[in-house]
Amino acid sequence: MKKLLLAVATISLLVACGNDNKKNENSATKESSKDQVVNIYTHRHYEPDQDIFKMFEEKTGIKVKVINASADELIQKMKMEGKQSPADVLITVDAGRLSRAKGEGLLQSINSDILENTIPAHLQDVDNQWFGLTKRARIIAYAKDRVKPEDLSTYEDLVNEKWKGKILVRSSSNIYNQSLLASIIANNGEEAAQTWAEGIVANMARSPKGSDRDQVKAVVAGEGDLAIVNSYYIGKMLNSPDAEEVKTAQQIGLFFPNQGDRGTHINVSGAGVAKYAPNKENAIKFIEFLISQEAQQVFTEANYEYPVLESVEPVNDIKAWGDFKEDNLSLNKLGENNKKAVLIFDAAGWK
Amino acid sequence: MQQGGNNNEAFSLKTRIKRLKRDVNKWSVFTLAIVFFLALPIIFIGVELFSGPGETWGHIVEYLLPDYIWNSLYLVFICSILVLIFGVSSAWFVSRYDFLFRKQMEWLLILPLAIPSYIVGYAYAGIFDYGGSLDLLLRQLGLEFIRIDIMNRAGLAFVLSISLFPYVYVSARAFFLNQANNLLEASKMLGVGERKTFFKLMLPLARPAIVAGLVLVLMEVLNDYGAAKYYGVNTFTTGIFRSWFSLEEPQTAVYLSALLICFIFALILFEKWQVRKIKFTSSKTNSTQIQRNEAKGAVQWMIFLVVFLPILLGFILPVAQLIYWAVITASTVFDMEFVMISLQSFAIAIASAIITVLFALILIYFSKWSTLSTIKNISRIGVLGYAIPGAVIAIGIMIPTLALDKWLINMLGKFGIDTGLIINGTLLALLYAYAVRFLAVAYNPIDSTALKVDNSIPDSSKVLGVGNIRTFFKIDFPLIKTGVFSAVILVFIDVMKELPLTLILKPYHIDTLAVKAFEYASDEMVMEASIPSLFIIFTAMIPVIFLNKLLIKK
Numbered sequence: 001m002k003k004l005l006l007a008v009a010t011i012s013l014l015v016a017c018g019n020d021n022k023k024n025e026n027s028a029t030k031e032s033s034k035d036q037v038v039n040i041y042t043h044r045h046y047e048p049d050q051d052i053f054k055m056f057e058e059k060t061g062i063k064v065k066v067i068n069a070s071a072d073e074l075i076q077k078m079k080m081e082g083k084q085s086p087a088d089v090l091i092t093v094d095a096g097r098l099s100r101a102k103g104e105g106l107l108q109s110i111n112s113d114i115l116e117n118t119i120p121a122h123l124q125d126v127d128n129q130w131f132g133l134t135k136r137a138r139i140i141a142y143a144k145d146r147v148k149p150e151d152l153s154t155y156e157d158l159v160n161e162k163w164k165g166k167i168l169v170r171s172s173s174n175i176y177n178q179s180l181l182a183s184i185i186a187n188n189g190e191e192a193a194q195t196w197a198e199g200i201v202a203n204m205a206r207s208p209k210g211s212d213r214d215q216v217k218a219v220v221a222g223e224g225d226l227a228i229v230n231s232y233y234i235g236k237m238l239n240s241p242d243a244e245e246v247k248t249a250q251q252i253g254l255f256f257p258n259q260g261d262r263g264t265h266i267n268v269s270g271a272g273v274a275k276y277a278p279n280k281e282n283a284i285k286f287i288e289f290l291i292s293q294e295a296q297q298v299f300t301e302a303n304y305e306y307p308v309l310e311s312v313e314p315v316n317d318i319k320a321w322g323d324f325k326e327d328n329l330s331l332n333k334l335g336e337n338n339k340k341a342v343l344i345f346d347a348a349g350w351k
Numbered sequence: 352m353q354q355g356g357n358n359n360e361a362f363s364l365k366t367r368i369k370r371l372k373r374d375v376n377k378w379s380v381f382t383l384a385i386v387f388f389l390a391l392p393i394i395f396i397g398v399e400l401f402s403g404p405g406e407t408w409g410h411i412v413e414y415l416l417p418d419y420i421w422n423s424l425y426l427v428f429i430c431s432i433l434v435l436i437f438g439v440s441s442a443w444f445v446s447r448y449d450f451l452f453r454k455q456m457e458w459l460l461i462l463p464l465a466i467p468s469y470i471v472g473y474a475y476a477g478i479f480d481y482g483g484s485l486d487l488l489l490r491q492l493g494l495e496f497i498r499i500d501i502m503n504r505a506g507l508a509f510v511l512s513i514s515l516f517p518y519v520y521v522s523a524r525a526f527f528l529n530q531a532n533n534l535l536e537a538s539k540m541l542g543v544g545e546r547k548t549f550f551k552l553m554l555p556l557a558r559p560a561i562v563a564g565l566v567l568v569l570m571e572v573l574n575d576y577g578a579a580k581y582y583g584v585n586t587f588t589t590g591i592f593r594s595w596f597s598l599e600e601p602q603t604a605v606y607l608s609a610l611l612i613c614f615i616f617a618l619i620l621f622e623k624w625q626v627r628k629i630k631f632t633s634s635k636t637n638s639t640q641i642q643r644n645e646a647k648g649a650v651q652w653m654i655f656l657v658v659f660l661p662i663l664l665g666f667i668l669p670v671a672q673l674i675y676w677a678v679i680t681a682s683t684v685f686d687m688e689f690v691m692i693s694l695q696s697f698a699i700a701i702a703s704a705i706i707t708v709l710f711a712l713i714l715i716y717f718s719k720w721s722t723l724s725t726i727k728n729i730s731r732i733g734v735l736g737y738a739i740p741g742a743v744i745a746i747g748i749m750i751p752t753l754a755l756d757k758w759l760i761n762m763l764g765k766f767g768i769d770t771g772l773i774i775n776g777t778l779l780a781l782l783y784a785y786a787v788r789f790l791a792v793a794y795n796p797i798d799s800t801a802l803k804v805d806n807s808i809p810d811s812s813k814v815l816g817v818g819n820i821r822t823f824f825k826i827d828f829p830l831i832k833t834g835v836f837s838a839v840i841l842v843f844i845d846v847m848k849e850l851p852l853t854l855i856l857k858p859y860h861i862d863t864l865a866v867k868a869f870e871y872a873s874d875e876m877v878m879e880a881s882i883p884s885l886f887i888i889f890t891a892m893i894p895v896i897f898l899n900k901l902l903i904k905k
Contacts, residue, residue, distance in 0.1 A: 045873055045874050046874060067857075068866065068870055070596075072595070072596035073745075073851070073854060076746065076855075077749070080746070080750070082753075084757065084760065084775075086776065171580070171583055173580065178597065207583055209582055210581060211581070211875040212875060217481045220481060220482075221498065236875075240878070241679040241680050241682075241878065242482075242676075242679055244483075338599075342593070342597045342598050343410060343598070346411075347410075351583060
């Protein structure tokens with residue numbers, strides 16, 4: 001029995017070491033042939049991103065190495081690693097986290113005419129520390145059979161008595177909700193934001209739970225009439241491998257709020273170059289590639305996001321929703337007001 | 352092992368020191384060193400406490416803490432009941448009776464552990480969802496769909512219980528299989544009925560083993576993040592993540608963790624207290640295995656159903672849902688890369704299981720050989736890691752290892768050697784972290800089996816002049832083998848599905864299946880997460896079946 005255990009242990013260790021050695025050799029040979037790398041810390045866990053990384057590798061010969069985790073954990077990791085951090089690029093799925101990383105001194109300003117000139121001003125950092133790559137709008141999904149779009153107008157209108165027991169929205173621990181409230185703080189002030197959060201809680205159809213997709217399903221199931229969700233999830237549901245999800249998504253309508261005033265709240269997925277990036281040049285090249293025609297095309301086609309590059313047309317499913325006016329609030333504000341937003345959520349009892 | 356004849360006289364400081372001097376031996380020193388090594392991350396988190404909570408502490412106490420406490424207590428209470436029902440009944444029936452498919456059910460009952468709880472949570476949400484499997488099935492049958500909302504506190508308690516009850520099953524079964532026979536026979540000879548034998552004799556005797564399993568379950572329940580978050584239930588752990596990341600106050604998160612640790616510590620003390628007077632050992636542990644009764648007719652079916660129910664709920668249903676998802680997403684997700692990643696996950700999990708079990712054995716036996724009575728209690732500090740959320744442990748690991756790395760870089764830099772991070776971002780840090788995190792999983796089953804070994808045998812071996820280590824390999828190890836193998840299986844499975852810690856500490860070139868599953872699930876691609884999840888389950892099944900054979904074969 002002891003022998004058996006020993007054998008198992010040896011074999012597995014050999015496998016582990018074998019793996020390790022092989023990788024080490026790989027990286028060793030690469031370094032000797034002066035192969036270039038770029039180390040990416042990313043919160044984007046989307047399959048199409050892999051394709052973009054491959055495209056970049058093929059085009060430039062620079063090897064892309066990826067660590068996937070939530071942006072919060074990545075920021076914490078970079079903070080602790082300090083000067084030794086291997087990270088070259090930080091990618092998050094919201095501007096709030098990027099501006100937090102900037103506040104922690106984890107990013108650096110870079111000079112890139114391509115990035116500065118291509119990306120609209122409100123979608124990039126004032127100090128060129130981070131740049132938006134794709135846009136997503138926080139929209140209202142409504143039950144086509146029960147709600148007339150004429151009755152919808154703004155985020156602010158959702159606290160109206162007429163929506164009592166009708167609103168579905170996920171937990172306030174979700175960054176997209178935090179960013180939405182942060183934008184309301186920036187636009188209307190803290191007090192108004194507090195009243196708004198309380199009003200939404202009073203109108204909720206159920207206690208917040210599940211994901212954005214689950215809110216949409218709950219609308220169709222009749223638990224409520226309206227759901228506050230991100231646009232690209234609807235795109236994904238419409239193209240889901242599950243026929244039921246497709247049917248569900250077809251039964252809801254999309255409404256872009258606040259078209260009469262400041263515009264619909266948007267957020268970006270964005271990237272910045274790490275303060276201590278060992279491969280700074282590669283990092284810049286990498287981010288520049290992410291806003292190239294080909295990469296932007298993949299972002300919108302495979303992930304249903306709005307491209308930041310104006311010359312790239314959004315994919316058909318998105319185009320069908322029509323153009324909309326977006327809130328041009330500088331996204332730096334989202335990071336600045338994030339904590340306030342969370343405190344307001346707690347006080348309002350938004351779980 | 353408190354000595355000194357009459358304990359009535361009060362200890363003066365002097366005699367205490369004298370005793371300390373007398374009792375300290377090399378084993379105590381080794382034990383302390385290893386406890387310190389394993390507790391280092393926890394100590395660093397503890398040190399953080401002195402810097403005080405963040406400014407939002409008052410805010411949390413006012414708005415959130417009551418909810419955290421209440422929900423956590425609710426989960427602890429309901430999960431305890433459900434887990435005991437599922438775990439003890441199935442362990443008893445498969446140990447005591449022979450019935451249809453018993454052999455297969457024996458290992459099938461361990462398998463719910465192989466599915467990460469949050470995946471079980473997603474699967475059940477998928478089953479009861481609008482447009483979900485149940486809905487489709489009922490529609491096929493032409494029936495009206497009654498939507499059962501599982502995404503709430505009660506649903507969460509159910510999901511956690513059904514995926515964690517095997518901890519209790521494993522430890523209870525180890526007891527029933529190997530310790531219970533003599534007593535059972537005695538009871539039978541005295542003409543006591545089956546039911547009475549179980550409730551009056553077996554259950555009280557198995558209590559330490561059952562409670563040891565239960566404590567593991569409860570630690571895992573309190574530690575759950577993924578399922579609780581998805582089901583919208585605020586617990587301590589979701590609170591830790593919220594205050595750390597949303598409120599950007601690591602200090603506050605550490606405060607909440609400390610509260611959680613107190614909670615767990617109370618559980619551990621409770622466990623110690625409840626086994627305090629029970630000391631029963633049997634030198635014949637190995638000689639006789641439990642004799643099974645052949646179950647027949649209606650009884651056989653009843654037993655079959657009782658044992659099958661937890662397998663159905665904890666394994667078959669969620670796996671069926673995952674397979675359904677896997678089939679509809681296979682064309683987009685499946686990749687030969689998964690086979691490679693499976694191998695990597697397997698190797699890492701086996702290596703860390705063995706390392707962790709070694710640490711547990713060392714702690715248990717070194718503290719036994721040390722004559723200092725308090726050492727045993729001190730060694731228990733090491734098991735606290737299980738109670739702390741993986742992400743917090745990861746930070747606790749990074750503080751000291753990064754300091755060491757920086758020191759090494761400086762030192763080597765003086766000699767002109769330029770190195771990157773040596774420990775961080777390598778397998779070393781990851782394996783260390785797993786050992787810290789999962790020590791309790793290895794410690795408890797081994798400890799509860801070791802507790803039952805009659806000390807007189809190893810003692811007589813030592814009297815005959817055989818050293819501690821040789822005695823251990825020749826005498827103790829064969830006696831506690833069952834516990835050790837259970838520990839290896841449990842740690843292996845836990846590592847296979849571990850997530851937050853792996854995310855933070857894993858090296859660039861290594862991927863685990865759990866990480867892959869999470870990448871999909873975290874972006875609401877639950878269906879796509881099914882393929883890596885199934886790989887986790889099937890990879891975990893291999894050692895479960897293999898080692899289960901070792902467990903029952905003598």
